[in-house]
Amino acid sequence: MSGEELIRREVIENFTFPGKLVEEILYGSGHINDTFRLAFETEQGRKRYILQRMNKSIFHKPVELMENIVGVTSWLRKKILANGGDADRETLNIVLARDGRPYYLDSAGDYWRAYLFIEGASCYDKVEKREDFYQSAVAFGHFQGLLADYPAKTLHETIMNFHNTASRLDDFKAAVLRDTCGYAGDVQREIRFVLEREHLAYVLGEMQAEKKLPLRVTHNDTKLNNIMIDDKTGKAICVIDLDTVMPGLAVNDFGDSIRFGASTGDEDERDLAKVSCDMELFELYTKGFVEGCAGSLTDEELDMLPIGAMVMTYECGMRFLADHLDGDVYFKTHREGHNLDRCRTQFKLVADMEKKLSAMNAIVDKYRQRER
Numbered sequence: 001m002s003g004e005e006l007i008r009r010e011v012i013e014n015f016t017f018p019g020k021l022v023e024e025i026l027y028g029s030g031h032i033n034d035t036f037r038l039a040f041e042t043e044q045g046r047k048r049y050i051l052q053r054m055n056k057s058i059f060h061k062p063v064e065l066m067e068n069i070v071g072v073t074s075w076l077r078k079k080i081l082a083n084g085g086d087a088d089r090e091t092l093n094i095v096l097a098r099d100g101r102p103y104y105l106d107s108a109g110d111y112w113r114a115y116l117f118i119e120g121a122s123c124y125d126k127v128e129k130r131e132d133f134y135q136s137a138v139a140f141g142h143f144q145g146l147l148a149d150y151p152a153k154t155l156h157e158t159i160m161n162f163h164n165t166a167s168r169l170d171d172f173k174a175a176v177l178r179d180t181c182g183y184a185g186d187v188q189r190e191i192r193f194v195l196e197r198e199h200l201a202y203v204l205g206e207m208q209a210e211k212k213l214p215l216r217v218t219h220n221d222t223k224l225n226n227i228m229i230d231d232k233t234g235k236a237i238c239v240i241d242l243d244t245v246m247p248g249l250a251v252n253d254f255g256d257s258i259r260f261g262a263s264t265g266d267e268d269e270r271d272l273a274k275v276s277c278d279m280e281l282f283e284l285y286t287k288g289f290v291e292g293c294a295g296s297l298t299d300e301e302l303d304m305l306p307i308g309a310m311v312m313t314y315e316c317g318m319r320f321l322a323d324h325l326d327g328d329v330y331f332k333t334h335r336e337g338h339n340l341d342r343c344r345t346q347f348k349l350v351a352d353m354e355k356k357l358s359a360m361n362a363i364v365d366k367y368r369q370r371e372r
């Protein structure tokens, strides 16, 4: 057994899983944590679970992070049950460690957590059925609604300045100056792209400071593959990946979904001719998100949805480029230049959104009228 397998044995023995372990596979396509799907044979049949090693170079306070997730999932569970829903499938459910904690610290110094596996539902890395994208919008909007009265002050900031785009711009500039791998000379065009659009880094933060955009409890990582869609009904049943639930801006949650799901190409597509913002998908998501938020979005928030899409895409591209310059230390990569490819798709999308801004505004106006 390798050292890695031995550690996993230790970890699995220290969670309250039932029965005999019969399957253990590396799972999912997240960029951050190491995720495994486990199956156990029990007297009641086969039971599956998700086991995750939390990324300690990204999450510096795993205990506080799990405190957030315990708080948010138990809050959601209560609301789902009160609405007559199935709380085992409509929110993440934590499996406790044998010592009663919601995590286990292994002998190598890594923190792990486990969830019930949500059966009969799937995550998608790309929109396969358009309806799924609409469903995900309703679910992310609704998620925000369920957490609208959550005591935001009790939430720990899991990553400081996570969607503070101005601070991301500072980090980016520092990465360019460090030029750890000596790549900066080769990516001058991409660096210029960022510097020519610095205004995008400030616009939302300024509105927030002027109280024109309210802080809400938001998800902050609203990728399509962070939502589970029921295989039978086609409804989005569960919002997952709750690591970044923190006070944030609704327009950022909207924007991150558009960045990932409304693109005609994959996030790491090399052929940039395939990458653009699909306006039909933009419209579907807008309709679903506005409906899912059920009248709670202010006029200013509605006004800024298209800019939110542009800012989140700009920010993400800048994060990918900074990570490329730093030598791929943050996002998982699977090939050389992976983060640079990702950065280029994001900037192609930003440029396309710039051309489509007035069309996006018109779409938002259409659904604003219906809401009011």
Ligand code: ADP
Pocket: 027, 028, 029, 030, 031, 032, 033, 034, 035, 050, 092, 115, 116, 117, 118, 119, 123, 225, 226, 240, 241, 242, 243
């Ligand atoms: P990361 O932060 O690395 O993105 P996620 O928490 O999003 O990690 O998990 C990675 C993938 O694992 C998800 O995209 C999803 O496919 C799967 N997954 C996570 N939690 C569950 C769950 N409770 N039930 C079923 N699949 C899950």
Ligand code: GN1
Pocket: 029, 030, 031, 032, 033, 058, 220, 221, 223, 226, 241, 243, 244, 267, 316
């Ligand atoms: C990461 O964890 P995952 O893969 O859902 C990242 C997001 C980025 C995204 C880009 C904690 O999301 O912020 O937008 O990659 N999560 C964290 O695909 O940094």
Ligand code: MG
Pocket: 030, 031, 225, 226, 241
């Ligand atoms: Mg994820």
